[in-house]
Amino acid sequence: MTGVFNDSYAATYDTVYAEKNYAAECEAVENLIAKFRRGEIKKLLDLGCGTGKHAVIFAGDGFDVTGVDQSEAMVARARHRASHMKLGANPEFLSGDIRNFSGKSPFDAALMNFNVIGYMSSNDDALDALGAARKNLRQDGLLIADFWYGPAVVVDPPGENTRRFETGDAVVVRSSSGLHLPDSQRCEITVKVMRLQGNTVLGQAEETHQVRYFFPLELELMLRVSGFKLLALTGFPDINTPASSRKWAAAMVAVAV
Incomplete structure (x- = not known):
């Protein structure tokens, strides 16, 4: 946690x-x-x-x-x-x-x-x-x-997703990828967030979340x-x-x- x-x-x-x-x-x-x-x-x-x-x-x-x-x-x-x-x-x-x-x-x-x-x-x-x-x-x-x-997670395990969000004069890009770990009944979700202004990276963060079902x-x-x-x-x-x-x-x- x-x-x-x-x-x-x-x-x-x-x-x-x-x-x-x-x-x-x-x-x-x-x-x-x-x-x-x-x-x-x-x-x-x-x-x-x-x-x-x-x-x-x-x-x-x-x-x-x-x-x-x-x-x-x-x-x-x-x-x-x-x-x-x-x-x-x-x-x-x-x-x-x-x-x-x-x-x-x-x-x-x-x-x-x-x-x-x-x-x-x-x-x-x-x-x-x-x-x-x-x-x-x-x-x-x-x-x-x-x-x-x-039951829903087992039927449809996590995949990858990327979304872009406009915020003022910058863009936030959030990408996530999920690894299903059924033996431990959880998903390992890696989230990357990047804040961009044009081609300039203003800031970025990456976290891995262990999420149970x-x-x-x-x-x-x-x-x-x-x-x-x-x-x-x-x-x-x-x-x-x-x-x-x-x-x-x-x-x-x-x-x-």
Whole structure:
């Protein structure tokens, strides 16, 4: 989990994901909260909050949000983003490891957006993250996370992809290549980001991300031993469809027991 989302990569993160539909994802999460909540859901813990794009939407919708991320560069950008927005309650952003984070008071829901759980590539890491989430939740609190659905990854392994993004007078080129490692149930994704002005390279970064995928029965077992009960597996962000071997993106909803 270490060695990714460092300063040079974080600097281009929002440009690379500018077309990502954060609003649709937040709407999906809020609909899952409304469907499965047991009591009022007000205090949200955003685990692996990145640059805060999900968090500020939740805050704008009236939730009291605390975001946590291991990357100080990401947290700095999240704080900057929130400070320039008119929000009813400004989210709090903290630098920390989601595997051992301990908040000040119980939260009503814990969220792992943008496949954060997938970066817990070992069983120990995944169980530590789930266990920490449980310790920060009240009884009957919710855990909602999107993740890579194992059956879909096996059917359609990762390949190569290159995209270009215009940003002011420069161009950001992001290329990724994926190596499927089925014996360890993960994908090794190498991401290269280059910022260009004409033929001049203004900056570049390269990172290799070890990203795990999950199968339904192992998720159910991991959640159970971590103090949760699995309530639902759905597509994501289309939560009205079941998780499917035809699409990598899925979401899980669990309740703290």
